[in-house]
Amino acid sequence: KPKSWTGQLRIVQVVRETPTVQTFRLADPAADRLPFDFLPGQFLQVEVEPEAGKPARRSYTIASSPTQRAYVELTVKREEQGVVSRHLHDRVSAGDLVKVTGPFGAFTFTGTDADSIVLIAGGVGITPMMSVLRYLTDTAWAGDIFFLYGARSTEEFVFRDEIERMEQRFSNLHVIAAMERSPGTVWMGPTGPITREMLTAAVPDITRRRIHLCGPPGMMAAMRKELAELGVPEAQLYTEAFGPASLPQDSAELEVKPAPARQPASPSVAATTITFSVSGVSAALPVDQTVLEAAEGAGVEIPYACRAGECGVCVIKLLAGDVTMDVESGLAASDKADGYILACQAKSTGQPLVVEA
Template structure:
């Protein structure tokens, strides 16, 4: 059992595989629940607001990996929380809602991701979210408020109905106590038996100008369903917004390019195993390793968890990563084998 003295000097969280225990669940809406975690071994969860983790779950005898953004603020490092929406047909989200709760443990990989405020500090920011896409932006907002940041922040969140507004009371509380934090909530419609006096419909340019007249001068962070983010991009493009100051988060499965009809192939050589194989363009480094029996770790298969990171000694690859590797690691020559397609002959340290 961990002593009190030991709990005062926990190690810092480092990217990798960790066992965590759920200590609390919070029903945010009728189909959205927050799971709060602490480490089984004392640990400080050091991450950047907006980053995510990947859960490793054993469900019906099958190991499944799913990534979720950390919703809590890094200013509370002894715990972290994930807010997860129940999705029709969602194997993992539904299992978590139906079978996982306080006292149970699971394996988490991370943290990872480059969608965070710390990387792009700005005097004025606009946070745009739709539905459960609020989670990375809530982490950012909590961090800004907890640190008493002087950053001028405008938070615009869109939901289907008032009853679907995640973190509703907390958002109102944050806005009431922080003069640099402005909150605007938008509901598509009014639910049965609900009252709503706020913005209705969908965010358009006229509505956005009422909320943040100077939006063209702000650093913008956006997360939500694909149609929501597409609409935001169109709005900003039509307004002449500088796209270099627009940042969005979306977990998109990595797709492989169909093999060409030519006979061109690339040699993938695994130096330490002294094995090599020729593959066609569109195949990945991990696929080459699998064909040779070279054991490379793999988890999400989508370039988001960083588990499959390997060192590339020579050659060039096209990597469709979704955030599972840092810029420092890229500079050192590391790649994610699950989503790296050789552009020519390559040598891998494995």
Template sequence: MTDEVLQKAINRMQKGNQIMVDGFMSLANADGQQNYSEMQSSIEKIEQGLSQYNSGLATKRAIAEGQEPRRVALQWFKSQMNLLPTAPKSEQSNIFGISIFHLGVMTILFLFAFVFIWVYAYKMRRASALLEELKIAPVNEPQVIENENKKEVSENLNTSPTFDKSSELNGALVTSNESTDFTSKKKGVFTGTVHVIGIFNETHDVKTIRLASLAGEPLPFNYEPGQFVTFSLNIPDQPKVIKRSYTIASSPTQRDYFEVTIKREEQGLVSRFMHDNVCIGDALEIKAPNGKFYFNGNNEENIVLVSGGVGITPMMSAVRYLTSTCWKGNIYFLFCARTSNDFIFERELRYLQSRHKNLHVLVSMTRVEGTAWMGPQGRFTSQLVNDFVPELSEKTAHICGPPPMMDAMKNMLIELGMMPQRVKIEGFGGSSPVKKENKPQSPIMGNIDKNTSIKAEAINNGFEVSFTQSNKHAKAAEGESILDVAENLDVDIDSSCRAGSCGLCKVKLLEGQVEMDVDDGLEEDDKENGYVLACQSIPKTPVKVEV
């Protein structure tokens, strides 16, 4: 039996050897001909011969070592089927039958569960303590707060104020309690430092600068949509601090930061500085908020917002606020720009319009040659506006943009039936307006002794302007305003539009008379109490101003 198995093993080895020889020869021929399929077949033939040779060799060796043929055959079969047992692993140390690894994992899980339970219990105790404090806290009576000659009533409610933590464009969910007056929690004007946390390019010459509190806390002031902030800037090569005001473009519901959107003007000292020098991380001195040109949805069922160029910023603040608070009225947004490249906030407006069915947007471009603009072209016409805004005469409009555009739109809306007092405009610019000769002059403001005589030589030499608090005085040249004299003397009077609209340069006239072309920035109470607009006030007698 053993001899027969041995002979078969030898024959198998010889046969396997022959197969390998044939395979190698075939492989050499295929390699010379670069016949890859034949080369693959030759390799398989060599492997087949090697397998046969290996099985015969294993059998011959087992017989020579005196092993039983059946055991040899079984061992060979297991090796071919990969059924041979692996090498025994060394025994690992364990505790109570559990390996050290598993014991470590269990310990970590136990510690995690303990910490989680402890934190939960701590938070529950803290919440319980806060609830107890709320229960015993006294409810304050309503307080009447005086702010910019306007009395407002604020109540401390037991409901927490809510506001969105990001802009509508980022898909923020805005919740609200019964009162949606986000600007009634914190009154007064803030003067201090904020820092730049972001700068975004809106168009080729317009940037948005995002500012926040230095400590990363909520803004230290509240504002209405459309109000502005005044920056006090130390600009290189300038002998004194330069002040400039920009409209806040963000929504008052955003409490972590505010944004200003600024167009770079080649001749604009401050706009060039803000574009070219201001960087993320810079600290800037501000005074905010200011301005009477705003719309928060109160006392109106619909609103018409008209803007041109960078005058879109106060309108965007209003749109962002009204949409984030889900104002129910219809918003008719009309915007005009030169080209589609000057369309500020285009993507955001399209997004808001798609999300809020009460937002209606009409955009027109005055220069469309060479662009892909397919919408309305040219300046707004009476027919276009009348078709876009239904029942126009019953609505209120806010307009902001270049002065010629505002004048044209104001006249157009009045001609279409809108009441003049329902048309609000926001002027902006960098210099005092030039008085038109054919324009009716406004009444002379101020009190003067009836026996005072105005001599011709006094007119030629200018009138004395005295600033009582600063203890400075100088003569005003012909046509020079009180604000011009103040700036020459380094007397600090806040100013922004220099067109008589914003009311920021309001000062109290103690003595003398002035003449103002525009007094839109004054309330009736202001006029009765002797306030004038420094940017518009041309002295007609020697005057004293409380500054």
């Protein structure tokens, strides 16, 4: 798995894809290749400062292919509630430096895990699929690629020209897209959301294929239901629960908030202690506080993105003690077995903790 990196990249190009979506091409200002490697489907965390001293972070899936060593591209939708996406769209231009950390994420496909792939995307959930699609065609992968895409309208069909060119050029790529026709555009394809009939018509023997799914929550839920009813085994379905299109609206952008002032633990919430072994800092840890919250209160930096247990960015090693985690979908079973925890979810069971941070 590629190692994560933190540093500044320069925005070398900004491309308007649709009325609400832009692609930002980033390169290393000091070298002719990227300072990190990534897998198709991984994401980067971007940090900006919309207001001085108030950093805000957000994770965006990489849309470009890992075969492009000189740059990485993030395709970002401008969300009205989104502090980071608004900043990128409205205030960032070619030549600017942006702080990034990554890559992160296990929603990847390189062609070695299956002999065919079904990619189902909705809205800006197309970005991890584009990285996979570009990578597989760049590397002349021989398997069948079934690409199903749902957008609100033709105006919002991101990468339309490129996908149409790819489909003409690569006989193993089969594209089905469904959306409403915007005024002044041509659309001969199906309208409305992706249906079960579309799935079965587009993908022969769908129950035996590996499927990747990313899109808005409603679309993901509908697709899961349709695929289950078609008999697709759960083990063959991979979803990006944490991604540009799939977070609920209210948590779609995450500001880095200053840590709250530490309150003395009330008698009902017995405090234990947490020790951060790398930083050499110890702090009180009330039972209702997560390891990440305690770290923020103690001035110890632990990278994070979703704060919801989904993305795996805040994974750290637990050296002593026991924790409970409400959500741990972002933690690989092998990492858990090796003693790793998600800082944003981990809470003490009552005894002191020691973590590697």
